[in-house]
Amino acid sequence: MELQQLRYVAAVADTGGFTRAAERCHVVQSALSHQIAKLEKELGARLFERTSRSVRLTHAGEAFLPAARQSLEAADRAAAEVAAATGxxxxxxxxxxxxxxxxxxxxxxxxxxxxxxxxxxxxxxxxxxxxxxxxxxxxxxxxxxxxxxxxxxxxxxxxxxxVRDRHVVVVAPGHPLEEEGAAGPLELARLAEETFVDFAAGSHARAQTEETFAAAGLHRDVAFEASHWEFLAALVRNGMAVAMLPSAFVSQLSGLRVLPVRDGPRRExxxxxxxxxxxxxxxxxxxxxxxxxxxxxxxxxxxxxxxxx
CATH class of the missing domain: 3.40.190.10 (Periplasmic binding protein-like II)
Structure with missing residues (x-):
């Protein structure tokens, strides 16, 4: 069994075809197919099921592939370790x-x-x-x-x-909270009256805020969920919701007002x-x-x- 054979198997599994795998490995398809057939003969099992339309792993191939990938990773790491030892x-x-x-x-x-x-x-x-x-x-x-x-x-x-940080509130220009925030840090109880946009439920980005409101015995309305901060900021910018974000990050956002929060969520x-x-x-x-x-x-x-x- 040779490492090159393992690379060919991984390439076929990744690309779903012998032609594309050969292109990735920079060899002619006949050479790649020959080496895989040679490996299958040595193992005594077919690794791929081939049809005119597709190529997919057999049960034996599914069992073989994870170990093959681990072997390739170990070989690459060994080469990197030797190179590091020589500078x-x-x-x-x-x-x-x-x-x-x-x-x-x-x-x-x-x-x-x-x-x-x-x-x-x-x-x-x-x-x-x-x-x-x-x-x-x-x-x-x-x-x-x-x-x-x-x-x-x-x-x-x-x-x-x-870095250790605290969250601040971001709102659209002209939002009622903007004037209130100018007088001092906003209370969590006041913020609980607002509609929020936040990251997905269950994520640590969301938990930082959820835990703070729960500890204060408060519930907030998260009407919008966003998978990325750009969409989250756009919803706030258009006046659909407010959001709580790390103070170290909000300087990267434009067109928003940033307001302090008393006892806001902590984040690292x-x-x-x-x-x-x-x-x-x-x-x-x-x-x-x-x-x-x-x-x-x-x-x-x-x-x-x-x-x-």
């Missing part, structure tokens, strides 16, 4: 971030990182904090930037708090990474961020299990 950072860096990240200038960080380590392939995923933390725990992501309540805990990851932005594995590319990113022991060491130095010296 070169390469491989992949998979990052995740919430859309309302405000503690760092992420585009600038990525630009600087790419300039320093041009042989590292960088990818970025945007999602909810709880999903990003789970992807870091599983190893799908190397690191992630989260926005969570102070009580939030995620298993299997290490973390560093980047955190950087998280795996507690058990850290690639050389990930260690280099942490070092550039100045985070912990991983950041303080030379990421090109030989590493033991879990990316530790």
């Amino acid at each position: 070169e950072i390469r491989g992949t860096l998979a990052l995740g971030a919430i859309s309302t990240i405000a503690s760092v200038d992420l585009p600038r960080l990525l630009r600087d990182y790419h300039h320093r380590y041009p042989q590292v392939r960088v990818s970025l995923t945007s999602s909810r904090s709880e999903l990003l933390a789970e992807q870091v725990r599983r190893g799908t992501l190397d690191l992630a930037f989260l926005g969570v309540t102070p009580s939030f805990q995620a298993k299997g990851v290490r973390s560093r708090t980047l 932005e955190r950087l998280v990474w795996s507690a058990t594995r850290l690639t050389p590319a990930g260690a280099a990113f942490l070092r550039d961020m100045g985070e912990g022991d991983e950041a303080g060491r030379d990421p090109r130095a030989p590493q033991g299990p879990g990316g530790r010296p």
Whole structure:
């Protein structure tokens, strides 16, 4: 069994066809088909069901693919570790971030990182904090930037708090709350009379506000849910609702009035990474961020299990 054969199997599974897989792998289709047939013969089972219209995994193929992907990832990591030991950072860096990240200038960080380590392939995923933390725990992501309540805990990851913040209220220009807010911080009881737009129920972006109102014995009307801050801001800008957002983030929004809140929701932005594995590319990113022991060491130095010296 050869790594190239595993790559061919993964490519066919990803693209749904031998022709597209061959194009991705930069080989002729006959060579790719021959290697997969050779692997199937060695395994004693067909990995794909082929018809004139489609190609799909057999039950044996579905069982084989996850282990094949793990083997490919391990091989890529081994190559990256060797390169790091000889003074070169390469491989992949998979990052995740919430859309309302405000503690760092992420585009600038990525630009600087790419300039320093041009042989590292960088990818970025945007999602909810709880999903990003789970992807870091599983190893799908190397690191992630989260926005969570102070009580939030995620298993299997290490973390560093980047900023602690409070929420403020954002309203459309001319909203009645604008004049009231000019006299001082708004009370939660007054805000509970308003119609809100917020992020999806169950998300940590929503929980930060929900927990604060619940602790005060108050209920608020969330008539609108938004999956992204741009749509949320547009609803507020058009006078459909008010919203509570982190004070560090609202400076990025235009056409809105920002009002202080007494005892508003607390929020933290955190950087998280795996507690058990850290690639050389990930260690280099942490070092550039100045985070912990991983950041303080030379990421090109030989590493033991879990990316530790």
